[in-house]
Amino acid sequence: MTRVVVLLGPPGAGKGTQAARLAAAMALPHVSTGDLFRAHLSRGTELGKEAQRYMEAGELVPDELVLDMLFERVAKEDCREGYLLDGFPRTLAQAEALEARLGEEVARCAVLIDVPDEEIVARMAGRLTCEQCGAVYHRRNDPPKVEGRCDRCGGTLIQRPDDREDVVRERLGVYRRQTTPVVEFYRAKGVLREVDGRRSPDAVFADLQAVLGGCF
Ligand code: AP5
Numbered sequence: 001m002t003r004v005v006v007l008l009g010p011p012g013a014g015k016g017t018q019a020a021r022l023a024a025a026m027a028l029p030h031v032s033t034g035d036l037f038r039a040h041l042s043r044g045t046e047l048g049k050e051a052q053r054y055m056e057a058g059e060l061v062p063d064e065l066v067l068d069m070l071f072e073r074v075a076k077e078d079c080r081e082g083y084l085l086d087g088f089p090r091t092l093a094q095a096e097a098l099e100a101r102l103g104e105e106v107a108r109c110a111v112l113i114d115v116p117d118e119e120i121v122a123r124m125a126g127r128l129t130c131e132q133c134g135a136v137y138h139r140r141n142d143p144p145k146v147e148g149r150c151d152r153c154g155g156t157l158i159q160r161p162d163d164r165e166d167v168v169r170e171r172l173g174v175y176r177r178q179t180t181p182v183v184e185f186y187r188a189k190g191v192l193r194e195v196d197g198r199r200s201p202d203a204v205f206a207d208l209q210a211v212l213g214g215c216f
Pocket of ligand 1: 009010011012013014015016017018032033034035037054055056058059060061062066086087088089090091094123124126127128136137138139141142162171197198199200201204
């Protein structure tokens, strides 16, 4: 059975952190549209350059650029048994395009990881991201073993340009306006589950595993 997990939640809710753990536990690939854009940017592609100006302003990249890139990724062989989506869909048009592509025979579950805005702003101020492999750390909550170096690949840890407080607040506004309708879309379909993202990463992971165990 093909399984598709959609992780929803505001920027900084912990989608990427949890997707990496779930991917290992469920043996499914972690597909993040943000990571796909950042990979394009580091390769210097036209798509990466086009996406960069939206990302740095905290705005969404236009749907047409997102959809082609995402569908190309999930058409790859490693996604045959399913995949974990992180950061997609973010608009109703994206959600509808995904539904149309999946059809009836694919099992799906959408999980909302929710965290209040003020906690998010504090989290983002401390987030460190590996320039090379995208692994995520936090200065206080989840520090790397060696300061400034990725535990996984030894790459350099940086603060993402869109983690500045003013950009984070803009991203939160965009989330409320454009992505909240996606949450309601899945709720109306009866496939939405919710977990409290304010708890520790281990507690959130345990909740996610329990919720997903009930979905598939
Ligand atoms: P994207 O990269 O998807 O960013 P995001 O959704 O805004 O999410 P983040 O990666 O910022 O946060 P996260 O929820 O993954 O949290 P994390 O685990 O890192 O998108 C970036 C941009 O790309 C968008 O703004 C847009 O421009 C564009 N884009 C991407 N997809 C698009 C789409 N579909 N359509 C249009 N445009 C698109 O955790 C955050 C921090 O908190 C870390 O430091 C972590 O260590 C820490 N942490 C995690 N969990 C906990 C916990 N439980 N307790 C305490 N700290 C925690």
